Amino acid sequence: MSLLSLENLATAYDTPHGRFRALEGVSFSVAQGETVGLVGESGCGKSTLGKTLMRLVPSDEGSIRLDGDEITTAQGRDLMPVRRKLQMIFQDPFASLNPRHSIRRILTGPLKIHGVASRAERNRIAEEIVSRVGLPPDALDRYPHEFSGGQRQRIGIARALILRPQMIVCDEPVSALDLSIQAQIINLLAELKREYGLSYLFISHDLSVVRYFTDRVLVMYLGRIVESGPTREVWDNPRHPYTRALIDALPDAGNPREVAPLSGDLPGVQNLPGGCRFHPRCPHATDLCRKVEPLIPENGDAHAFACHHPLPLTA
């Protein structure tokens, strides 16, 4: 049974120019111990999806089920059990850590709120987690500004882990880090996953990280999932022209310089084109694409795509 499942989820924001749907018709599930990647460009709704899951922004329609429980409208006290199961790691660990709280307070705070054990026990758990994520023991009595970017992300991971959740939503967890530190953090996330049997929803714009770190991938464009499936399969044989373009845009030593980049800008959900959302930038668009929006078929965890004219199967 899947740990997390979303059905037909939509999230809308009110703006001075009206109400816009940042997410529409999003359905997928994450199994226990699985890492699912979510890729797309800025404004595609991938961070909104993370926030909707965490119940940080309300959803418009559809349902979210976590470990069998409906959490779509959970609020206030009802969120307590949700937080114990589902946590989040943010892109900028500095902005997500209170600068006036010591690491001890940041880590023991959630335990206190959830009524875990005595003060001594809470301290013991914090000490254990600090050493597990590779921070020095004296870290507990220091403050966030005393740490480098990589170490702050370790603190962010420790904070997410302290309640022993079953699943963590990672929103661009390594994008702000230097390459030499990125590998350390990814390896740490992989080890923790093995040890605690965690599931991850791994939100990233970096396809090479997603290819390495995820079992399945969801590709998002302007609020809709346009392709999904096992990472290797999608990578080796993308069927949606947008996925192909994302992979081709990745600078790669093997690629010749002259691959024509995708033309045009992301229009944004405020002025969605009719028909297929991708058609103004698509090299294969036809009249059908301008009129009818293709929807991604329900296909379980297998490879699926939302395109009238999918790219051919290569192998």
Added chain:
Amino acid sequence: MSAVLAVENLSVAFGPARPVERVSFHVNPRETLAIVGESGSGKSLTALSMMGLLPRNARASGQILIRTPRGRVDMLALPERRRRLLRGKQIAMVFQEPMTSLNPVHTIGRQIEETLIAHEDLDRAARRARVRELMNLVRIPDAARRIDDYPHQLSGGMRQRVMIAMAVACRPRILIADEATTALDVTIQAQILQLLDNLRRELDVAVVLITHDLGVVSQWADRVVVMYAGLHVEEATPAQLFADPLHPYSHGLLAASPRNAEGLTYRDAPLAEIPGSIASARAEAGCPFRPRCPAAREVCGAVVPPPVAYRGDRLVACHFPGILTEEARHVAAFA
């Protein structure tokens, strides 16, 4: 073929801290030179030095020789009044975040025009025509209408095109792009890099890409300078660097990249890590990479290795050049 720009023994100091130390390299006409390094490597300070734009409290030594029609001049030795004549005309720069470098209360047309007012003797009509020409050159669609737009009306990619139009308005010989595509989405990033490369050929300008992205380097650079903790640690072509990194830091960076995982995933093998962080560098004597280097020996803690020529056209600052690459090859051979 003589260099359009030569950096010689550049050091930058803020009080006792020396974030750039004795860096030398040159830029050939019409080439793309990449300077790679992580935060704290000194790459952005090097770029600012080239522009003569270091903050007031910085002390720079060494030379930045720029070729002009009237001979070579040293940017660092010039008074501000003469530096200003070089900027825009000989050397120009595009920054990472176009929104903070554009003035939000002026139209983009006016901002591009300003560069022309500073350097060229044109009347208003001729300037406006030239602005439209420049907007076409950087592929801003519908230039006649866009010319009166304000920066907030444009997307990130379009704003970066405006910055590039401003930078190339007076036909500089050198264009520095400091992480100019880092804040952009991958598909837009590819468009901007393609644009820079087209301009390089069309306008006969040398491009200096300051970046932390090895993928960008592999695809777009003719030569690469690798910096670590303020030092120039390696120089090579991308092909040489990627096939045969000589400095243990370069080797570690390439190995740590998930791009080089060759289709392996986290379930197969962990990524190769470089232990520690750049913050530990330069605190002690010797090679700045020593605290993180798996191949460090006694001499590395005592003597800073200077960059020396290696097999003709390459440069490396290491007591044991190529040691990790050799080791990896031996391991692979026996595996």
